[in-house]
Amino acid sequence: MQKQIIEKLEAIVGEKWVDTDSERVLSYSLESTNDNYSMVAPEPVSGSVVVKAADSEEIAAILKFANQEKINVIARGAGTALAANTIPDQESIILSLERLDKIIEIDEENMLLKAEAAVTLGDIIEELKSNDHLYFPLHPGDEGAQAGGMVAMNAGGVRAVKHGIMRNQILGMKVVLPTGEIVHYGGSKGKLLKNNAGYDLMQLLIGSEGTLGVITEVSLKLYPEPKANGTLIVAFNDRRDAFAAVPAILKRGIIPMALEYVEKDEINMAADDIGKKWPAENGEYFLIIMLSEAKEDDLFEIGAQLDEITAEFNAVDMLIAQSISERKNILDIRSHILPAITDKIVDSPDVTVPRGSLLEYLDKLNEIEAKYNTKCPVIAHAGDGNLHVLILKENGNMPSYFTEIKEDIYQSAVDIGGTITGEHGIGKLRQKYLSMMYSKRELEIMKQIKNAFDLNNILNAGRSI
Ligand SMILES: Cc1cc2nc3c(=O)[nH]c(=O)nc-3n(C[C@H](O)[C@H](O)[C@H](O)COP(=O)(O)OP(=O)(O)OC[C@H]3O[C@@H](n4cnc5c(N)ncnc54)[C@H](O)[C@@H]3O)c2cc1C
Incomplete structure (x- = not known):
């Protein structure tokens, strides 16, 4: 990264919060995809810089500058993503949210918890331990995942059957748009249960994988603690x-x-x-x-x-x-299943089918196993119809049929009304399969939405759609 760019970033956040040390930058360039699916995870491109902003205003200044200079910016949460969502494929500003780590309030009247982006799932669970009647039900696997990251990924996880996934928990958020404007969704306080005024841009941000805006605050629904x-x-x-x-x-x-x-x-x-x-x-x-x-x-x-x-x-x-x-x-x-089986698997597509079609999918999976003469163990959020189908290594190596079996696993889900991913998203790993789900026109509309938010394509370019 050029010296004058580093100097400008230092002027925005302070010298202490700009890091170009190659080892530390590398640690911010790797994510759980590299740990768990090392055979398919891309290697990060070097030369990026890690910037740790203090607040929305500093993030706004960084994004305005990045727009001016056309530099790619990757919003970085805890790095627990599983689809190559944050691994730089070009010199980038890795915008770490880690300093935005405060729980802003627990609003009992509105039954919500408002948190800055880097508050983790573990922090939320811990904070609510001292509250004897409210709780947050979701548990998308890794308790290190940040509120902003869970929203950006529309995470689901184990406990989504009763109350739904992340999308169903969000009452409002504060976002810095790629062009540097700071906006509030869910009303100016981010506390609305209903809002039918115009298109719901907040819903677009949920699951946008860091491509449409940087989320800096989130209001999460709380529920009465079950006795x-x-x-x-x-x-x-x-x-x-x-x-x-x-x-x-x-x-x-x-x-x-x-x-x-x-x-x-x-x-x-x-x-x-x-x-x-x-x-x-x-x-x-x-x-x-x-x-x-x-x-x-x-x-x-x-x-x-x-x-x-x-x-x-x-x-x-x-x-x-x-x-x-x-x-x-x-x-x-x-x-702990995923970390424990990492050495055994190459990949685990998280296809989702209508839950009434689980058996139909299983039949298709049996055919796939027979076709490739292998076993495909399954871990599933079964109540959501969400299956993680394990593609096993062959004698410790990538199986020769890896590309074909993966395609069959996806296509079989799509054929019965399912999706190629129920929670881990598209990232870099699944882009080529999007056309199984959407027509050219639908994909074109998605690109136009991206352009409307981010004309210069500076936010997590080349990810998601
Ligand atoms: C062991 C394990 C188990 C898991 N189990 C589940 C599971 O059951 N269900 C599930 O859904 N997921 C699961 N995950 C995936 C992962 O925990 C989620 O995707 C998580 O929500 C990502 O949060 P993060 O803070 O780590 O984000 P990161 O990995 O840092 O980023 C993920 C994406 O979000 C964007 N992003 C991050 N923060 C922001 C922000 N503030 N504003 C805008 N964009 C942002 C990034 O640019 C990137 O595109 C699991 C992961 C692991 C390692």
């Missing part, structure tokens, strides 16, 4: 049975907080990796059902109903965890 919580593990010997049980459970009016599907090898690897024990001894395939109810009695009643329903699908065992430590144990093991 009775329990986690059930239901074991099956056939994965068809486990999948078939999912719509049956939901259809009977049971709406759990989470309805996850995992397989024995992966869940045991995750447990071993963090020195814990997966509590279920029987079965090969498991549903993890997290319940959060108003009363203990409801919990027991639903537990009994689940026992009945899953028995119809040949469940071989059911365990109930009620204490906080038992439930945390299960969530910790579940959340």
Whole structure:
């Protein structure tokens, strides 16, 4: 990066907050894609600079300057993205949000938590521990993920069945547009449940993968803390049975907080990796059902109903965890699957299908496994129809059929009304598959939207659409 550019950035944020040290810049140029999918993650281009702005005003000045000089800017949260979303492919300003780390308020009347962009999921959970009646339900895997990053990725995760994904939690936000204007969405206070005035640009920002604006503040919905919580593990010997049980459970009016599907090898690897024990001894395939109810009695009643329903699908065992430590144990093991299986996999497309079509997708997956003479284990946010299909390494190497199998996994989902990604987004890894989902005209409209926000294409250029 040229000296005069560095000097200008130093003039905006102060010398201390501009970093050109190559090792540190490299650490900001890598993300979880490099850790977990090293065979498909691109190598970062060197020569970028890390800039740590203090507030929206400094970010506005950086973006105005970047526009003037036509320099690419990558908004950087915690770097837990999984689709090559923040890895520079050109010399860039890596705009780290880390100094915007304050929880601004918990507004009890409006049941919301307003946070600066870099407040992490872990911070939110910790802050709400001292609040005895409000909580934030979502848990998209990595507790280091930042509020801004979770919004920019429209994260989903384990606990989205009852209250929805990130998009459903956002009441307002403060954003710096690529041209440097600071705007507020969700009214000037960012606290609106309803807003039908004009096009909803806030919804466009959600899931925009850092391409339309830099999010600096977010208001997140809070919910009444459920008084009775329990986690059930239901074991099956056939994965068809486990999948078939999912719509049956939901259809009977049971709406759990989470309805996850995992397989024995992966869940045991995750447990071993963090020195814990997966509590279920029987079965090969498991549903993890997290319940959060108003009363203990409801919990027991639903537990009994689940026992009945899953028995119809040949469940071989059911365990109930009620204490906080038992439930945390299960969530910790579940959340650790991805890091634990990293050495085993090349990639794991997170296709999503209508949840009533889970079995249909499984049949297609069986055909894919037969076609390539391989196994495709699945981890799924099953209650959302969101499957992470594992493409395994072959003797530690990229399988020769990698490109073809990946395409089949995506196409099979799209063919039954699904999508190529339910939560990890497009980034750099999935751009070429977007045409499976959208017509030329639809993609053209997306490009026009990008142009309307960012005519000089300075924000995370070449990502997402
Ligand atoms: C072990 C593990 C498990 C995971 N499980 C899940 C899961 O279950 N569900 C799920 O949805 N995701 C999951 N993820 C993915 C990841 O946690 C999410 O994508 C997360 O929301 C990204 O947040 P971040 O702060 O790390 O953002 P980053 O990785 O830093 O950035 C992600 C994207 O958002 C943009 N961005 C970041 N901050 C801002 C901002 N303030 N303004 C504008 N753009 C911004 C970046 O430019 C980039 O395009 C998992 C990741 C890991 C490592």
